[in-house]
Amino acid sequence: MQTPKATGFQLDIAADLHKWRTFLAIGELGSLTRAALFLDSNQSLLSRQLNALERECGARLFTRTGRGVELSEVGRRIFPQVRALLADAEQLEREIRGEARELTGRVTLGSLPSIGHPLVGRLFTEVRSRHPGVHLKILEGSSGQVEEWLADARVDIAILYRYGASLPEHEQALATVDSYLIGARGDTLTTAAEVPFASLHELPFILPSAPNGLRTALDAMARQERITLAPAIEADSLPLQKLLVEQERLYTVLPLHAVWQEMQERKLQAARIVSPSLQRSVSMAMARQKGPAKAVSAVAALIVQIVDEMAQRGMWRPSTPE
Template sequence: MQAAKPTEFDIGIASDLHRWRAFVAIAELGSITRAALFLDSNQSLLSRQLNALERDCGARLFTRTGRGVQLSELGAHVFPRVKALLADAALLDADIRGEALAPTGRVTLGLLPSISQTITAPLFAALRECFASVSLKILEGSGGQVEEWLADARIDIAILYRYGMSAHEMEQSLAVVDSYLIGPRRDALTRNKTVAFDRLDGLPLVLPSAPNGLRRALDSIARQRDIALSPAIEADSLPLQKSLTARDGLYTVLPIHAVWHELEDGSLQAARITDPPVQRTISMAMARSKNPGRAVAAVASQIEAIVREMAETGIWHRERPQASTGA
């Protein structure tokens, strides 16, 4: 039965959802610059959108501070209702596009190079088979860079190394990785399956520069054991660390999965560091300023499955790191 007359809506100020999407991003990130990065826009365009929105509202939605922006009284009042409006619009869009039935869209991952070369290929294959409408964007960087991208919401998922026993808030621990002393072909020290940490004393090492999680862990243990780590060169590039070790008779410290192919072709050797072991946790984190969508959840579940399957090969293991890491 049809209604006697159509429902009337007055949606003048609320009609442009793109401007209100920018409003929510600026409010959650506290910065127009960060919101522009998150929305893949530019700062000047976002500023113009915000100015136009405030003119339509007849009042300021934000107050400017030396460290960014914060919601004004009006902005704080309308923020939860605007966010609910956008959430309803997103659900409508998902229903129209069929996303409620199958995940779709692009998911951006921030990865460390040593993890990227191990996870990316099987992840792409799994998504192509199970979630063909989900695409990947991969950003590789150092731990600090990946954390910065995560804070700025430039990535949806970050895969990081963590050191020590305590788990970081809002992160999921996936696996525990042992560290190995990596040496060149036919090297006597790394010919054995294990090597005591104290044997690193005075070795010509190629190590990442500080600040770096592995470097902090190694330096901390070395101080406790009163030995000297002697980097012959500092290099943050994984390919450079491996090539210098293979060709110039240096040593480096890496997880086994970072040198898997080199061990197979015999260009490098690896001995697991013991007494004490140097362990790191592979951790997965989501961007806090984003509500994980179906596509992000699908990718995260595939990453968990891949890490679990790889643990069965011995490339890493699932138990908690030992307390003797010194980190």
């Protein structure tokens, strides 16, 4: 009977997979700074890890450029093998931890405040009920900030407003929202269900400052319609906008879901802007090469479901006709 023999693997520089995770992140993002953000680390630590890895390999893995770093000839040659190695290691870890049976991991969502406020509470409840092993992290910011977080892979999922008929590639339309003129309780202009865009001429507004997607669209439409938008004050804070509309009887322009609670409490009024209307899409985008894939997909599916249910309540309209 032949005696069984153990496989004679001899590992040296491939023994520590964390340093190869650093190599992969830098190679994909082309920047130590972006890689540090992606890995929740710091640039100096990644630089030391990269230097140590290059010493162990006896070759330069990257070349420095004016805009960051790029893979050297050696780096490009081994990059696919390193990616495959880490993918196999991640699959093994998931099987050991039982992720195939129960979803686990942290999913980071980046959103605008006006979208996040009505969505996040319900999302947290659903995730905790259906996937208790999944931990949510929420980041709120301006459109520019959310897009930057998405590009840097600081978020797994981004919820954004988009203007225009088409969406960027790889984004999913969730809903269509109309713009409303928001006024204080008892205001005569916003008592009606609809208000012509021309009625916004020289109203005392509180509006976000440029650059801002809504502000840019409003200013462009005002020029087109030959009216003057006159902000009495500019503020990017959504709570402040709503507070000053209520207390100082200013006006602002928001989607209906952003003032849903205040309307239920009869603190604010809303009239849909028409002739012409100002519409935007709520879209969802997911970062590539980030987060536990199954958990991210599960959270994204819950977001779609919740947005559809909110459409049934009248907060916005479905992205496609029913």
